[in-house]
Amino acid sequence: MIGIALDDGADLAGFRSAVRRLWAAHTPPDEVAWNVAAEADLFGEAAPQEGTAPAIALPRALAELIESVVCHSDAERYALLYLAIWRVLSGERQLLEVASDPLVHRLQAMAKSVHRDIHKMHAFLRFREVSDPDGLRYVAWFEPQHHILEAVSGFFVERFRSMLWSILTPQGSLHWDRAVITLGPPARRDQAQAGDDVEATWRSYYESVFNPARVNPRAMRQHMPAKYWRNLPEAAAISGLVREAPRRAREMLEREAAASPRRDPVKAVAAMADAIGRGGPRTLDELNRAIAASPPLSPGADRAVLGEGPVGAAIAIVGEQPGDQEEREGRPFVGPAGQLLDRALAEAGINRAQAYLTNAVKHFKYEPRGKKRLHKRPNRGEVKRYRWWLQKELAFVRPRLVVALGNTALLGLTGEPLSVMKARGPLPLAGFPGYATVHPSYLLRMPDETARAGAYGQFRDDLARVAGLAAP
Secondary structure, eight states: OEEEEEOSSOOHHHHHHHHHHHHHTTOOGGGEEEEETTOOOTTOBOOOOOOOOOOOOOOHHHHHHHHHHTTSOOTTHHHHHHHHHHHHHTTOTTGGGOTTSHHHHHHHHHHHHHHHHHHHHHHHOOOEEEOOTTSOEEEEEOOOSSSOHHHHHHHHHHHTTTSEEEEEOSSOEEEEOSSOEEEEOOOOGGGSOOOOHHHHHHHHHHHHHOOGGGOOHHHHHHHSOGGGGGGOTTHHHHHHHHHHHHHHHHHHHHHHHHSOSSOOHHHHHHHHHHHHOTTOOSSHHHHHHHHHHSOOSSTTOOSOOOOBSOTTOSEEEEESOOOHHHHHHTOSSOSHHHHHHHHHHHHTTOOGGGSEEEESSOSOOEEEETTEEEEOOOOHHHHHHTHHHHHHHHHHHOOSEEEEESHHHHHHHHSSOOOHHHHOEEEEETTEEEEEEOOHHHHHTOOOHHHHHHHHHHHHHHHHHHHHHHOO
């Protein structure tokens, strides 16, 4: 019997090296004892000597399966994988296509379990704010079922690249300093922050989007297993929300029956804000920290791009979403459309530094095309999920006038799919006097120079009118 010692966890590199040596020596699976964390095999022989064993060519599907299964917590994972490799290299090249094979069935079930665990960690991990000598740090506690810590590191680096953060688990820890990701030792739950001001804001947001008319506790437990609840700030509200769901649903139906066919969306949003205001952020800074720490609400997003400008600004300008350049710099309206907006603002007599600029959607939604990231318009559901943040943001800024640039901004401010070409001009927006006009990116897309010049003149005139309406 040949003993192979591997590191604890998902030791993919050690497994690959051992497999090359074993295959080079033509050692069959039933003569190998796989030991994790140098567990001794009292009756085993020494493993084959380290050396430059030749690489092994495996089908891509098997290579991908290996990467997943080594993360599983089953102590037999390495033995099962080596048996599959042995069979494939011994002539069963199409082994993975035989779904009824007991070995294939078990390995694929293990891979699915790992993928589910990774998905749950992506969805149910919550950062909490703590003090750090280098600035604010965000710490999260999670209890994965499998050895997935290294497998998820890239996801969290991409999503929270601009933050200092640590993820603590019983199996190990991850630490990100905005430049390097470091793997650390196991941790205890009491080493993680118990709660912070951001958590109250996130809970308020969850309560605001909870739909009592669509409560399905069985489906909730299926998608959000109870074992994750103690680490989720919103979970503390679930029992009460479910208990109150029948009454709230009846009240919704009664209000709907009593409401006019065309309800005022501004009043509807204002009523929602009053209902969820308890326990929410107390300042714009607290709100922005909550947005930055919250998971992105649209696919492909990285960091949130927050609003920019003074509280109490006379004019608040709301666009669609940040673009590629805005996300990279972390500021709104700095790309080509922002440069055109700056020019029109200056010609209209508006000082950008004295205005407040933000977007209806706080993350960049894009479609990858090679090395480029092409803007992808957020859908109606994504825009509406961000409305809570936008309403809170404007409530803190308290502008005299809100400007909606384009259809998406109108949707975010009113909740209605309005056409900016039809609504162009003064109208109430989110409880404030408002003005709707086109987004500067609309002008950039116009192919005809003469038409573009005319449209730009109308856009500049709109902003000049805005300046007049916002004057004290």
